[in-house]
Amino acid sequence: TQLLEQSPQFLSIQEGENLTVYCNSSSVFSSLQWYRQEPGEGPVLLVTVVTGGEVKKLKRLTFQFGDARKDSSLHITAAQPGDTGLYLCAGLFYGQNFVFGPGTRLSVLP
Amino acid sequence: EPEVTQTPSHQVTQMGQEVILRCVPISNHLYFYWYRQILGQKVEFLVSFYNNEISEKSEIFDDQFSVERPDGSNFTLKIRSTKLEDSAMYFCASSLLAGGVSGELFFGEGSRLTVL
Structure with missing residues (x-):
């Protein structure tokens, strides 16, 4: 089973600050997805990245897929309390199913 | 907007009882999945299902678990004899x-199973 690591595990910041969270694996991803999960709910898809070096923007969120397709980052600009949640990356490895990382729990304080 | 729906939202059962969790995937999707998330832990893959058969399953998905697509719309997860450690949130997903981009997983809101 492939393993994904996410860092940091916990992050608490003030409203308006910028932040970056990371997702890494020792294996190459076929594709990678980022999700946000709120307590008691299912993960909600934010983005899918497929091509090495790809950058996607979703309002204040910027997702980057590493050139070697072994890592990805999520950058949030001017964080807001509504960004609070568990951010999960899920990697699809060749010939396997999606594997989830442990998540980064983000808390944005007003 | 199409969505994955799951029932029940919460089920409490006694150890050793059978449980069936139900899911209605998005109608034009072809791949179906069950994941589980024990409280405070990460989302874990259980099983994937395509073309009316299991395409992959994890070590967690032992003989106590089974899946079925009985009528072309529902996708069910059955746990034959529940154990305390089966307590978790069970998520159904479809793609x-x-x-690739079209392999995006769409998750339901989950069924919380509590085994006493």
Whole structure:
């Protein structure tokens, strides 16, 4: 089973600050997805990245897929309390199913 | 907007009892999945299902678990004899394809199973 690591595990910041969270694996991803999960709910898809070096923007969120397709980052600009949640990356490895990382729990304080 | 729906939202059962969790995937999707998340832990893959058969399953998905698509719309997860450690949130997901951009997983809101 492939393993994904996410860092940091916990992050608490003030409203308006910028932040970056990371997702890494020792294996190459076929594709990678980022999700946000709120307590008691299912993960909600934010983005899918497929091509090495790809950058996607979703309002204040910027997702980057590493050139070697072994890592990805999520950058949030001017964080807001509504960004609070568990951010999960899920990697699809060749010939396997999606594997989830442990998540980064983000808390944005007003 | 199409969505994956799951029932029940919460089920409490006694150890040793059978439980069936139900899911209605998005109608044009072809791949179906069950994941589980024990409280405070990460989302774990259980099983994937395509073309009316299991395509992959994890070590967690032992003989106590089974899946079925009985009528072309529902996708069920059965736990034959529940154990305390089966207590978790169970998520159903579906995708149009198995990978790439169209392999995006769409999750239901989950069924919380509590085994006493």
